[in-house]
Amino acid sequence: MSLSTQPYKGARDFYPDDKRKQKYMFGVLRTVAERFGYEEYDAPILEPLEIYVAKSGEEIVNEQTYVFEDRGGRKVVIRPEMTPTVSRMVAGKRQELAYPLRWYSIPNLWRYERPQRGRLREHWQLNVDIFGVATVHAEVEVITLVNDVFKTFGASSDMYSIHLNDRKLVNFVLRDYLGLDEPTAHAVGKLIDRMNKMDRDEFISKLDDVFSDEQKQASATEKLLSILDAKQLSDLPDTLKQGDIFADLDKTMSGLKAAGVTNFLFDPTLMRGFDYYTGIVFEVFDTDPENNRAMLGGGRYDGLVGLFGVEPVPTVGFGWGDVTLSNFLESHNLMPSLAPEANLYVALIGDVVEQAHPTIAKLRAAGLNVAVDLSGRKLGDQFKNAEKKGVNLVLVVGQSELESGSYSLKNLSTHSEDSLDLNGVIDAVKAQNG
RNA sequence: GCGGACGUAGCUCAGUUGGUAGAGCGUCGGGUUGUGGUUCCGAAUGUCGCGGGUUCAAACCCCGUCGUUCGCCCCA
Numbered sequence: 001m002s003l004s005t006q007p008y009k010g011a012r013d014f015y016p017d018d019k020r021k022q023k024y025m026f027g028v029l030r031t032v033a034e035r036f037g038y039e040e041y042d043a044p045i046l047e048p049l050e051i052y053v054a055k056s057g058e059e060i061v062n063e064q065t066y067v068f069e070d071r072g073g074r075k076v077v078i079r080p081e082m083t084p085t086v087s088r089m090v091a092g093k094r095q096e097l098a099y100p101l102r103w104y105s106i107p108n109l110w111r112y113e114r115p116q117r118g119r120l121r122e123h124w125q126l127n128v129d130i131f132g133v134a135t136v137h138a139e140v141e142v143i144t145l146v147n148d149v150f151k152t153f154g155a156s157s158d159m160y161s162i163h164l165n166d167r168k169l170v171n172f173v174l175r176d177y178l179g180l181d182e183p184t185a186h187a188v189g190k191l192i193d194r195m196n197k198m199d200r201d202e203f204i205s206k207l208d209d210v211f212s213d214e215q216k217q218a219s220a221t222e223k224l225l226s227i228l229d230a231k232q233l234s235d236l237p238d239t240l241k242q243g244d245i246f247a248d249l250d251k252t253m254s255g256l257k258a259a260g261v262t263n264f265l266f267d268p269t270l271m272r273g274f275d276y277y278t279g280i281v282f283e284v285f286d287t288d289p290e291n292n293r294a295m296l297g298g299g300r301y302d303g304l305v306g307l308f309g310v311e312p313v314p315t316v317g318f319g320w321g322d323v324t325l326s327n328f329l330e331s332h333n334l335m336p337s338l339a340p341e342a343n344l345y346v347a348l349i350g351d352v353v354e355q356a357h358p359t360i361a362k363l364r365a366a367g368l369n370v371a372v373d374l375s376g377r378k379l380g381d382q383f384k385n386a387e388k389k390g391v392n393l394v395l396v397v398g399q400s401e402l403e404s405g406s407y408s409l410k411n412l413s414t415h416s417e418d419s420l421d422l423n424g425v426i427d428a429v430k431a432q433n434g
Numbered sequence: 435g436c437g438g439a440c441g442u443a444g445c446u447c448a449g450u451u452g453g454u455a456g457a458g459c460g461u462c463g464g465g466u467u468g469u470g471g472u473u474c475c476g477a478a479u480g481u482c483g484c485g486g487g488u489u490c491a492a493a494c495c496c497c498g499u500c501g502u503u504c505g506c507c508c509c510a
Binding site for chain 1: 435436467468469470471500501502503504505506507508509510
């Protein structure tokens with residue numbers, strides 16, 4: 001009976017090649033978030049159960065979290081999302097923080113579910129939140145940030161589309177326009193969420209199951225469909241256009257235009273799972289049919305911070321999973337080939353490890369990442385090894401080089417070879433790495 | 435939690451109507467001891483995911499189980 005070498009179900013090992021991709025992705029995410037003035041924070045992976053029970057939504061706590069009791073009898077959850085945590089942190093220093101507060105993090109999150117494409121048990125998620133802005137300038141900023149991330153990865157606008165909706169609109173339609181009670185409204189909301197996964201007849205028959213005879217009499221189904229079919233705000237029935245139900249969506253869209261974002265659209269079927277959203281919600285879809293689900297989503301949740309017993313803080317934020325992001329990058333060929341950490345490989349001739357030490361130390365002190373071949377194998381094998389590791393530049397160091405101070409620097413991809421002194425080697429490696 | 439597909443060498447896979455396993459790539463060694471990518475020669479490696487069952491005989495059929503994957507639920 002031997003031990004399995006597989007990682008835990010739904011979780012990934014990151015071998016150096018994988019980790020390199022993750023480092024690249026996170027690097028871009030951090031760069032863009034910080035370009036918008038966001039500060040990085042972090043928190044424990046464990047949280048008390050209560051903060052999820054409070055407002056996260058139902059199933060995620062009951063069935064999709066890792067819950068256990070610690071040795072002190074406390075109910076503990078491995079965080080399935082970051083929003084309650086960041087809300088807790090903001091609430092904890094509610095009075096002393098300077099608003100608007102711009103925070104981001106890339107936490108790992110755990111959900112107990114069946115793994116499938118784009119959904120694993122452990123994933124990392126960029127969380128970007130802006131606290132203290134009640135106007136849709138916050139939504140516009142955050143979505144613009146998302147757009148900049150895509151651009152920084154080299155994506156073009158046709159590769160993704162930004163869907164927008166407003167919970168206030170949804171609530172108005174369900175409660176006031178259709179006059180549904182709370183449980184019915186909730187059920188219809190869940191149905192709308194799944195609308196695109198079924199055909200129209202199926203959707204209508206499911207609606208029939210939910211609506212009362214009275215509601216059917218009032219042609220609730222037809223009314224709802226006419227709203228869900230809207231491609232833009234102007235398609236909506238006139239009776240909805242009174243008041244300022246659309247004001248936020250309207251302003252968000254014009255704000256996005258002003259910010260140079262083009263590929264967004266009004267999507268009345270967009271719901272989002274969590275119940276804590278209170279205003280604009282958005283999701284971004286990969287247009288590649290291979291990745292047919294939301295790759296990121298977020299919205300306004302003005303009530304969460306207040307749950308911790310402090311004055312509420314208006315908040316807009318989103319989460320962007322690393323699995324959906326890497327699927328996106330791979331599908332659109334946007335994942336660059338990434339060089340290994342070492343940018344210089346030293347091949348040794350003969351037993352000169354100790355004599356070569358001062359030379360190698362100088363190279364490292366100059367900022368080069370130097371991997372030394374300690375195998376004692378034939379020179380040809382050392383070249384093969386460098387190539388296999390993906391290190392392009394090899395410095396040959398033997399007795400005569402150490403004595404003369406003239407080294408042979410070999411470029412494995414161009415097959416060129418230069419005779420250089422130590423400073424020349426340093427310059428050449430730096431030039432090669434841009 | 436529910437449904438489908440799959441599980442053969444390190445990797446990608448082949449294995450005909452059941453007769454105890456192969457290829458390519460990779461790995462290792464070599465083509466005279468200080469120069470690699472192409473080439474040539476040679477070698478190693480599998481309890482055919484695991485456990486039962488049917489059979490004279492199972493990688494192949496049946497059951498269970500674990501894992502992978504796609505979808506449902508839910509969500510990033």
